[in-house]
Amino acid sequence: MTSLPPSANKSASINASLHTVAARSPFNWRFLGGLTVTFLVFATIFLVLFVIVNAAQSLPSNQSAMSANIWHLLRMSSIQAGLSVFFALTVGAIAAVALYRLHFKGKCIALALMSAGLVLPTIIVAFGLLAVWGRAGWIRTTASTLFDQNLNFSIYGLVGILMAHTLLNGSFAARLFYDRLSSTPVTKLKLGRSLNLTPMARFLYLEWPALKPAIPGLAATIFLMCFTSFALVLLLGGGPANATFEVAIFEAVRLDFDLNRAALLAASQLVFCLIIIVPAANWNTKSMLISEASLQNIWPATDREKYVLAFLLVLLTLYYLTPLFAIIQRAISPALIRFLAEEKFLSALRASLTIASVSASLTLILAILLATARAELKQAEKLGTARFPRLFRLILGTPIFAYMAMPAMVLGLGFFLITRHLGLPTQTVGLWVLILANALLALPLANAALTPAYEKSANRYGKLSQSLNMSGWQRFRFIEWPLSRREAGYVFALGFTFSLGDVGVIALFGTDEFSTLPWLMYRALGSYRTNDAALVAGILLALVIFSFWALPYLFRIKRRA
Amino acid sequence: MSFQKIGLAALVGFSTLVTAAVAQDKPTLTIYTYDSFAADWGPGPQLKAGFEQNCNCEVDFVAADSSISALRKAQLEGPTTEADIILGLDTSVAAEARNTQLFTDHNVDLSALELPVDYASDKFVPFDYGYFAFVYDSSKIDNPPSSFEDLAAMDEEFKIAIQDPRSSTPGLGLVLWMKAAKGDQAEELWRDIAPNILTVTKGWSEAYGLFLEGEVDMVLSYSSSPSYHRIAEEEDKYLAAQFEEGHYVQIELAGILESSDQKELANQFLDYLVSQDGQAIIPTTNWMFPVVPLDDGLPEGFDTPLPEENSLILNDETVGQNTKQYIDDFFAAIGQ
Numbered sequence: 001m002t003s004l005p006p007s008a009n010k011s012a013s014i015n016a017s018l019h020t021v022a023a024r025s026p027f028n029w030r031f032l033g034g035l036t037v038t039f040l041v042f043a044t045i046f047l048v049l050f051v052i053v054n055a056a057q058s059l060p061s062n063q064s065a066m067s068a069n070i071w072h073l074l075r076m077s078s079i080q081a082g083l084s085v086f087f088a089l090t091v092g093a094i095a096a097v098a099l100y101r102l103h104f105k106g107k108c109i110a111l112a113l114m115s116a117g118l119v120l121p122t123i124i125v126a127f128g129l130l131a132v133w134g135r136a137g138w139i140r141t142t143a144s145t146l147f148d149q150n151l152n153f154s155i156y157g158l159v160g161i162l163m164a165h166t167l168l169n170g171s172f173a174a175r176l177f178y179d180r181l182s183s184t185p186v187t188k189l190k191l192g193r194s195l196n197l198t199p200m201a202r203f204l205y206l207e208w209p210a211l212k213p214a215i216p217g218l219a220a221t222i223f224l225m226c227f228t229s230f231a232l233v234l235l236l237g238g239g240p241a242n243a244t245f246e247v248a249i250f251e252a253v254r255l256d257f258d259l260n261r262a263a264l265l266a267a268s269q270l271v272f273c274l275i276i277i278v279p280a281a282n283w284n285t286k287s288m289l290i291s292e293a294s295l296q297n298i299w300p301a302t303d304r305e306k307y308v309l310a311f312l313l314v315l316l317t318l319y320y321l322t323p324l325f326a327i328i329q330r331a332i333s334p335a336l337i338r339f340l341a342e343e344k345f346l347s348a349l350r351a352s353l354t355i356a357s358v359s360a361s362l363t364l365i366l367a368i369l370l371a372t373a374r375a376e377l378k379q380a381e382k383l384g385t386a387r388f389p390r391l392f393r394l395i396l397g398t399p400i401f402a403y404m405a406m407p408a409m410v411l412g413l414g415f416f417l418i419t420r421h422l423g424l425p426t427q428t429v430g431l432w433v434l435i436l437a438n439a440l441l442a443l444p445l446a447n448a449a450l451t452p453a454y455e456k457s458a459n460r461y462g463k464l465s466q467s468l469n470m471s472g473w474q475r476f477r478f479i480e481w482p483l484s485r486r487e488a489g490y491v492f493a494l495g496f497t498f499s500l501g502d503v504g505v506i507a508l509f510g511t512d513e514f515s516t517l518p519w520l521m522y523r524a525l526g527s528y529r530t531n532d533a534a535l536v537a538g539i540l541l542a543l544v545i546f547s548f549w550a551l552p553y554l555f556r557i558k559r560r561a
Numbered sequence: 562m563s564f565q566k567i568g569l570a571a572l573v574g575f576s577t578l579v580t581a582a583v584a585q586d587k588p589t590l591t592i593y594t595y596d597s598f599a600a601d602w603g604p605g606p607q608l609k610a611g612f613e614q615n616c617n618c619e620v621d622f623v624a625a626d627s628s629i630s631a632l633r634k635a636q637l638e639g640p641t642t643e644a645d646i647i648l649g650l651d652t653s654v655a656a657e658a659r660n661t662q663l664f665t666d667h668n669v670d671l672s673a674l675e676l677p678v679d680y681a682s683d684k685f686v687p688f689d690y691g692y693f694a695f696v697y698d699s700s701k702i703d704n705p706p707s708s709f710e711d712l713a714a715m716d717e718e719f720k721i722a723i724q725d726p727r728s729s730t731p732g733l734g735l736v737l738w739m740k741a742a743k744g745d746q747a748e749e750l751w752r753d754i755a756p757n758i759l760t761v762t763k764g765w766s767e768a769y770g771l772f773l774e775g776e777v778d779m780v781l782s783y784s785s786s787p788s789y790h791r792i793a794e795e796e797d798k799y800l801a802a803q804f805e806e807g808h809y810v811q812i813e814l815a816g817i818l819e820s821s822d823q824k825e826l827a828n829q830f831l832d833y834l835v836s837q838d839g840q841a842i843i844p845t846t847n848w849m850f851p852v853v854p855l856d857d858g859l860p861e862g863f864d865t866p867l868p869e870e871n872s873l874i875l876n877d878e879t880v881g882q883n884t885k886q887y888i889d890d891f892f893a894a895i896g897q
Contacts, residue, residue: 058639230763231762235767238760251727254633254728257657416634420638507630528848529602
């Protein structure tokens with residue numbers, strides 16, 4: 001029984017054979033589902049660029065030179081993003097290993113706190129970081145009042161950008177790494193313990209193989225997040241030396257209204273990012289380490305190891321939590337109660353929660369479709385029936401990353417034009433566009449969280465399920481879903497909180513019928529109301545932490561089998 | 562499965578969110594503007610209420626993130642745009658806006674207007690103005706710089722936050738201000754000021770946030786910023802540094818679109834906007850100076866406009882033709 005399309009360059013024969021095979025085996029529907037998702041994402045990107053170039057033709061030509069040096073921007077952004085990936089992964093791995101080996105009360109709160117930073121509007125995190133490390137931050141103030149020391153450290157510049165990106169993405173990496181570690185089969189742990197492995201050997205033989213499969217997707221995602229980070233880079237970057245690609249696009253769209261250039265810049269960024277991330281994102285993993293997540297204390301750290309790990313964990317936690325604490329601290333004021341009862345807050349909250357729920361469901365569905373398709377590919381590879389596995393892995397992996405590489409401003413422009421072309425009312429369609437955009441933006445993150453579990457379960461149980469002649473649905477229900485429920489819960493929370501964030505993509509739609517929490521915050525920030533903005537920021541953070549804590553519970557309920 | 566329930570609940574909630582506009586017999590005047598103008602606390606809601614009392618019409622403010630975005634939106638929509646008026650463009654983009662050919666002549670009587678600089682346009686109606694200025698905290702800074710030379714000579718520890726001229730209106734205003742005040746000397750001064758620039762932010766909000774957090778000693782903002790703190794927060798420690806060479810004037814403009822089918826109504830709205838009633842709303846909502854002397858005077862605690870000789874402006878054409886060059890020169894000078 002073949003479970004994969006035989007050829008990539010003969011689409012007709014693919015379809016034909018898929019149909020005949022699909023009649024016998026529903027496996028292929030799983031593969032097709034994933035292909036459809038990637039095709040739709042790819043089509044969206046293509047359409048966006050197409051309508052912009054098309055619109056540029058009908059508008060009076062506005063060609064003018066660009067003030068930014070593209071090569072310089074590419075170089076700076078790559079250096080910055082590359083270093084951010086390195087630090088985030090290193091810090092994430094250290095934190096994950098420490099969390100995994102140590103057992104203490106409040107661990108689940110610690111896990112809920114992680115990746116809370118990642119999904120907040122970056123500007124909130126940047127200001128939190130400044131409250132601690134800035135020129136008027138806690139550290140400098142304490143040093144000068146207590147010790148009369150004038151610290152010469154400045155957070156502005158590449159240092160600040162890296163600090164912020166490490167904080168944002170390091171916690172995300174830690175969370176994913178932790179999930180990978182905690183699905184190590186118990187038998188492996190017992191074996192390792194009985195062999196008396198040293199802490200280092202434990203890492204090399206048990207933990208590193210568990211972490212490795214998560215690295216490609218994670219690295220690619222973090223790279224993209226940092227490469228396209230805009231407001232934060234400008235805020236902490238200390239000037240044009242650390243400018244980003246997005247500034248050039250801003251200039252093209254807003255200042256010059258040169259849509260051709262905007263599309264060209266977006267396409268260049270896309271191509272450039274893909275060249276860098278595609279090899280990483282399509283790395284084939286062969287890991288088989290998977291089991292249902294277990295929080296059992298099977299192999300606790302030994303004494304000295306415990307102190308070293310605890311010390312590292314405390315340091316990282318302090319670094320991570322102090323800015324978040326600053327955000328919460330600012331929100332706690334007598335005005336908070338009054339603000340919580342205000343109609344404009346309540347309606348923004350309602351809108352945000354609704355959008356987030358729909359986006360999160362969409363993210364999860366899309367992510368599962370992609371993950372099952374990749375598992376299918378894996379399965380076929382295991383059985384030696386896969387044709388062009390590398391190509392299909394590329395097709396399944398690339399478009400979802402590509403979406404993230406598109407500048408928000410260009411996407412917003414494209415979606416607006418598409419809506420106009422379709423003759424739809426922009427004010428009402430705006431909401432749906434926002435939901436779709438949020439879901440697609442969260443997809444690489446969701447994919448990075450979900451795929452390793454699916455691929456590993458294919459590695460581990462592929463042949464077994466084949467010999468049991470399980471259908472695709474049965475495999476999902478009895479193998480993949482139970483093995484990835486924890487990740488699914490996390491992906492839902494991720495999609496949920498992620499869409500509490502950005503609204504930039506519908507800036508042109510003029511949907512003033514509703515407002516969301518971040519919208520409320522930007523509005524307050526834009527008109528001197530920093531106190532209101534601080535309140536919203538604190539509320540958003542609390543909401544995000546709560547979601548990461550509560551939402552995964554919805555997925556822990558045992559299914560009636 | 563539980564998430565199906567969530568999805569369902571979300572969809573139900575969602576349908577209540579999407580409220581279709583109720584059909585109206587009254588004509589609707591659609592005004593594209595920037596976000597904080599249309600916000601609850603901005604002038605939008607009061608102007609809407611005031612104008613609707615007499616016009617037998619419906620005023621619909623559609624907010625974009627900035628006035629340039631509002632213009633770009635109308636450009637993208639072309640002749641089919643719903644917008645009748647674009648409100649909030651300023652003098653630094655007036656030439657660009659005029660070149661789009663989107664605007665029609667207005668017939669608003671501007672003779673009662675009192676602006677600090679001469680400004681006349683057949684396309685655009687000025688409705689408020691302000692000055693770009695550096696704002697500082699007088700409880701921390703005793704001797705703020707009193708000119709660009711002063712600023713350039715400040716110790717390196719004295720830090721300012723400014724905005725990127727490509728993405729921010731005040732950021733562009735600063736580049737024009739320096740050019741209007743110093744001409745060919747501008748680049749040299751920028752080089753000397755560069756060490757004092759802590760960061761160049763994307764927008765006004767971030768830079769002003771840095772200032773309020775105490776991260777910078779001075780921030781590029783508007784001369785009326787201290788008035789906000791004084792009146793709305795009863796806080797008088799924030800002051801605008803007075804520069805000897807004068808301050809660049811920002812005039813905010815509104816224009817009627819050629820494609821509008823409500824030109825008559827649009828003209829009436831602009832009449833109202835520059836009337837005593839309309840202008841009285843501006844100071845404490847948009848924190849800008851009104852374009853006509855108010856019968857009741859400016860609100861207590863509001864700064865007074867600068868004398869005419871301290872008001873700088875470059876004419877629209879000069880700005881339109883040279884903006885790109887000015888921005889390039891600015892970056893070349895401060896670029897590390």
